[in-house]
Amino acid sequence: MYLFVPDYSMYKFFRTTLTALWLTTTLVVAQPATKARKAPAKTASTTRTPADLKRPIPFDPNVKVGKLPxxxxxxxxxxxxxxxxxxxxxxxxxxxxxxxxxxxxxxxxxxxxxxxxxxxxxxxxxxxxxxxxxxxxxxxxxxxxxxxxxxxxxxxxxxxxxxxxxxxxxxxxxxxxxxxxxxxxxxxxxxxxxxxxxxxxxxxxxxxxxxxxxxxxxxxxxxxxxxxxxxxxxxxxxxxxxxxxxxxxxxxxxxxxxxxxxxxxxxxxxxxxxxRIPKATNAKARPTFTIPPHPDTKVVIVTDEEQPNTVVQLIYKRPEIKETTLNDLREGIKRSLFNIMLSNRIQELTQRADPPFLGGFSNYGSFIGNLDAFSSYAVAKGDNVERAIQTLLDETARVRRFGFTPTELDRARRDLVSGAEQAYNERNKTRSSAYVSQYVQHFLKNDPVTGVDFYYNFLKSTIDGVKLDEVNQLVNQFIAPENRAVVIMAPDKSKDKLPTVEQVIGWIDNAGQNVTAYVDQTLDSPLLRVQPTAKPIAGEKKIQELGVTEWRLQNGVRVILKPTNFKNDQILFTGISFGGTSLYDLKDYESARFASTLTTLGGTGDYNQIQLGKYLSGKSLSVNPFISELQEGVSGSAAPKDLETALQLLYSYFTQPRKDAEVVQGFLSNQKSFLENQIATPTPAKVFQDTVQTVLGGGNPRRLPLRPEQLDRINLDRAIDIYRERFADASDFTFVFVGNFTELNIKPLIEKYLGGLPSTNRKETFRDLGIRIPAGQITKTVYKGVDPKSTVQLVFSGDFNWNPETTTQIDALAEVLEIKLTEKLREEESSVYGVGVNGSYAKYPAERYTMRIGFSCAPENVEKLISKTLEEINALKQRGADPKDIDKFKAETRRETEVQLKDNNFWLSYLTNQYFNGDDPKEILMEEEQLKKVTVESTKAAANRYFGKNFVRLVLMPEKR
Known part of the structure; x- marks a missing residue:
């Protein structure tokens, strides 16, 4: 519940703080915080003179600010x-x-x-x-x-x-x-x-x-x-x-x-x-603390027996930049362009045949206290610290020596304007939660509070005047030998392979001696080699109560449409079909589970992955094919102006899969290195998670944690073939579209790009692999870790009857138990920070439910807290839930639904699930009726039904030393 060291500026393009990154142990590296681009009151001119830029940044007139006596x-x-x-x-x-x-x-x-x-x-x-x-x-x-x-x-x-x-x-x-x-x-x-x-x-x-x-x-x-x-x-x-x-x-x-x-x-x-709060008398002065500069480079190399990866951080600390004038706002635009271009270059490095690290970034942004920082971060491949550091240093040296290219700047401008344009288009549909953090930062740090319209118009009128030389020169401001720090974190087992402090400083001082100019790899050709042949709508059905229309296209594709006005610049869509990896035997399983990932790594059509990213710059869209166990499909989003491009990309992913063996080799090499690191130095959380996965999956090979040797079983050609098989027939696909469109304007696009998809009219479904959480009672204790902390998971499971009433009763049971366990284990026993109860259920491949209870605690409290938990479950079985807790569940559900019914993401998920499960889309209208059925007696019956004999007890304890 309680967070600290947060980052919450409204218009930041990269949201994750450095602090959060220091705490991560996963392969996925999120983009870091950048200096805030404040929320975009209109400009009177499209040109800027130096005198104009000296003006203060205007305060958003839509915000009333006052101060009490x-x-x-x-x-x-x-x-x-x-x-x-x-x-x-x-x-x-x-x-x-x-x-x-x-x-x-x-x-x-x-x-x-x-x-x-x-x-x-x-x-x-x-x-x-x-x-x-x-x-x-x-x-x-x-x-x-x-x-x-x-x-x-x-x-x-x-x-x-x-x-x-x-x-x-x-x-x-x-x-x-x-x-x-x-x-x-x-x-x-x-x-x-x-x-x-x-x-x-x-x-x-x-x-x-x-x-x-x-x-x-x-x-x-x-x-x-x-x-x-x-x-x-x-x-x-x-x-x-x-x-x-x-x-x-x-x-x-x-x-x-x-x-x-x-x-x-x-x-x-x-x-x-x-x-009526009294004014403070004899108040202490509120001191301001700073982080003093240092002339030297501080290099810190630390290891730990539970650290799985070698992580490198290069941090150039700089005095915090305050934005007060329009010129400061223009300078911020320059920094954003710099960050976008450098981030794109480093991202490209991970998309090549032999990536230099598992993941990384470089970025100028906020730091701590009175400082900003230019920071570079990389997860080294194996123990190769030198290559990771040298690559990060070389990329900034390349910018220093050769600068960015005009084409890079053009794309970065388009991306920046596109993001601001979306905020501008949504200015009357922006959620209140998106505004508050801006005012928090104004109060705390006097950061600007600009209106969305002002920032957008300022950006448009200014950005073309930001020249390439100006942006290129920023590297000299960001990177200097003073106030520099290097942090290397590594597993204990790598101690003998780590560099010395002197070696690290030597790499820094001699970086970039052999770098060459960046070559901007682009392609100028149509995304689709051949335009699809449109197929008309063959049937239509209306669900007036929901504002939903169903179309059946001539090629068999079913399209579900829900036009909304919840957002001005958003259209969301999914497309799903039964099948998935369940149709493939174990010998092909690894190729099947990675098929969509490896195919999209190749790009699509004539475009490789890097070229495709550049082709899509300035456009607001995403399209992501996937293959799961029971289905294959595609998910995506687009601004209305970019919907046609998104549908072209969707069509291309269906019909023009592209193989890039070198990029796939690099990806699999990185994945293998990452897994090897995890196995060589497994964290307690990873060991426990793997155990939970193995036990609940009954030891089935498809439920075991991924091992490095499994990657060797992947055959790229077979993976591409499987991908083609899964997307060869669109006749059994159901697509759902939600967002700002009309049936009239979307119809020709649907008929062309979905109606033109290939169709063989095969009859296909998934295969039930028979994988279930094992029946009976199972107890498993894992001993791992040096810290005195334990994790508990208690799992109940079984068959059930799939219908709206039973799923509502499971939701209610989970909520009332969580409320009660929070009271007992947290408030009364003071022995947990939080406790979670999750009730989940699925119709396919079989109608099954799972109830999970989880918490962390001191090892000496494990047995006591499990006993208290089971006591609360028995109390529910005997007496049912407290009426006050039932009322809380109903109030929370009603309030949540009020908001969800005005949310595109909710409707996309809801409609997709209803059609996937073959359920009535109008069930949402019966929620109040189902809530009325939640009573003391119904929760008693549900507790006896769903907390049954199938019980798995999983505990993580520290190692016995």
């Missing part, structure tokens, strides 16, 4: 997406960096205590009240603590005036009415310590070693928000009260409200409730 700042914006909803925030400019030595962890602890008793909501009444109103604990009601701030988030309905006003009372209570009951403090110690325990592992141990070097022994290096274990166990109430008293004060607070409401009324509520 006590110093509290507020931001209010009316926004009708979603209807009858509001996003509320209480922002406190106080985080872990303000803690005294005996308070380390108490900024975060204080955040917890805000949910454990206030003046108007004693003990856990706040959570109970909101759950009863349809606000989910964790999913909706949440908070986070970071180094410099604490932010409470509360999404609430606005169609209930009493509830809406109570929400502001909650914010006020958080601000100055927390009770800090000693009994609740002691109970919450266990919860926070369990959260601390969850963070333990190789990443934390290595971070503790390199963090002081990276942050140059600044205050940030010694004030991680999670705090110190001994402080959390032993702090006195007075220390927590002192932090609350010193830093939770109105001059350090902001209230943010965005949603479907009357602005004047909201402003009145804020003034009334928050105006």
């Amino acid at each position: 006590n110093g509290l700042t507020y931001y209010i914006r009316r926004n009708e997406e979603p209807k009858n909803r509001a996003e509320l925030r209480l922002v406190v400019k106080a985080g872990s960096v303000l803690e005294e030595t005996n308070q380390q962890g108490l900024a975060h602890f204080m955040e917890h205590m805000a949910f454990n008793g206030t003046k108007n909501f004693p003990k856990n009444e706040l959570v109970n009240f909101l759950q009863s109103s349809g606000v989910r604990f964790g999913a909706d009601l949440n908070a986070y603590t970071s180094f410099d701030e604490t932010v409470y988030q509360l999404p609430v309905p606005t169609d209930n005036p009493e509830l809406f006003e109570r929400a502001f009372q909650i914010l006020e209570d958080w601000a100055h009415n927390a009770t800090l009951d000693p009994e609740e403090i002691d109970k919450e110690r266990g919860v926070v310590l369990e959260e601390w325990r969850l963070g333990r592992g190789a990443q934390q141990r290595m971070r503790d070693k390199y963090w002081p070097y990276l942050l140059n022994n600044s205050r940030y290096a010694d004030r991680l928000p999670i705090g110190k274990e001994d402080v959390l166990r032993n702090f006195k109430k007075e220390a927590l009260e002192r932090f609350y008293r010193d830093w939770y004060r109105p001059d350090l607070m902001s209230v943010i409200a965005v949603g479907d409401f009357d602005v004047a009324k909201v402003e009145g509520m804020i003034r009334e409730k928050f105006g």
Whole structure:
């Protein structure tokens, strides 16, 4: 529930923070944070003079900002997406960096205590009240603590005036009415310590070693928000009260409200409730901490016995760039163009025959405290640290020596404008949650708050004037020898193969001596060699209640259409057909499971993968073929203006699969290296996950964890053949389209690109492989890991009757049990950070359900907590659910459905599932009828039915040493 070290700027093109990347152990490398491109009030001219650029960035006129006499700042914006909803925030400019030595962890602890008793909501009444109103604990009601701030988030309905006003009372209570009951403090110690325990592992141990070097022994290096274990166990109430008293004060607070409401009324509520908070007297000055520069290069090499991969980070720290004038905004455009072009180059390296690393990026963006940074990151292939570092260094050296090319800049401009154009087109359909983070950052760091229309028009009028030389020169600003740090994290087993500090510095100092100019590989030819022959609609059916139309095309393709006005610039689609890998014997299984991946790695038609990406630059679309166990299909999305291109790409993937043996060889080599690393140094989580997968799959070869040797069984030619087989006949495909289109304007595109798909009219379905979770009772304990933490999974499964009533009862049973286990294991026992209960079900290949219960805890508490869990299950069997918990489930479901019914993603998923399962699409209209059937007696019956004799108990324990 409680997050820290977040990154949340509204218009960032790459969202993942460096901190998050330091904590990752997976192969997939997300794009990092870049300096925020603020949300795009109209420009009067299409040219810019130097005098124009000296003007300040205008503040969005749609946002009302005010300050109360006590110093509290507020931001209010009316926004009708979603209807009858509001996003509320209480922002406190106080985080872990303000803690005294005996308070380390108490900024975060204080955040917890805000949910454990206030003046108007004693003990856990706040959570109970909101759950009863349809606000989910964790999913909706949440908070986070970071180094410099604490932010409470509360999404609430606005169609209930009493509830809406109570929400502001909650914010006020958080601000100055927390009770800090000693009994609740002691109970919450266990919860926070369990959260601390969850963070333990190789990443934390290595971070503790390199963090002081990276942050140059600044205050940030010694004030991680999670705090110190001994402080959390032993702090006195007075220390927590002192932090609350010193830093939770109105001059350090902001209230943010965005949603479907009357602005004047909201402003009145804020003034009334928050105006009565006394102005701070004799207040401490709020210090600003910095990370001091250093003239040298700090190289830190750390290893750990549970670290599976060798990871390299090159970080050039720079003073934070503040954007205040239009020229600053223009400079930000230059940085975005630089990041896009360099990211594209590095992405290309992983798409070649012999990739230099498993994944990587280079990017200029936000860092920590008063710093930005140019950062390069790579997961080395095997132990080849030198190649990973040299490649990252060579790419920046290549830019320094030769610059980017005009064609690269042209594509980057198109991509940047396309992203801003989408935001502009959606300006009246943007969700309130997308706005609040911008106002949070304005309050905390005085980041600009521009209107979407202003930014879009500024970008369009400015971007063509940004010259290539200007962007090329940025590399000299970003990369300099001072204030530089290198971090290498590796498995213990690789210690003898790691470079010395002197070697690393030598590589840096001598980088790029032999680089040559970048060659921009492009292709200028039609995506489709031959245009498809359109086939007309042969039949039509309307489902008026849902606004859905079914078309049957002459080639047998079925098309489901739901035009919506939920988003202006979005069309989503899927296409599915029965079959999948289930139709292939084990000898072909590996080729079949990788068939869609390996085929699309080749590109399509005349375009290889790199050329295809460049061809699609500036377009807002995605098309992704897939082959799963029971089906094959395609998923995608497009802006209305790019729908035809998306359908051309879809048609091409069906009819023009392309083989690229060299790229596939590189991909499989990377995958094999990654798997070998995981096996050589398996993390406790990986070992446990593999065990769960093996046990629940009954040891079936198709359910075993992927091993390196399995990749050797892949035959590329056979994989391409299987792909062709799966997509050779479109007559049994059902396509679903949801979004901003009309039947009239989409009809010719459907008839041409879907009606023109090949059709053999074969009759085909999937094959039931008989893979089931084993019957009976199974217990399996895994001993792995050095940290004192355990993970528990309890799994019940069996056959059931597929219908709307049974699936609703399973959903209800899972929710009421989760509510009860959260009360018992977290609030009463204080022995878990969180507990999850998931009820899932499927119609194919057989009607089966699964109930999973999971939590992490201290090893010594495993048996006690499993026993408590089974006691709660037995109580459900004997007495049924508490009526209050049933009411919470119904309220949450109704509120969630209200929003889902106005969401394209929901309708795409819902309609796709209904047609895949052969169910009535109108079932959604009967939800209220099904909810009425959830009663104390029905939950009792469901508990006895679904918590049966098929029970798997899986536990991860630390190694016995």
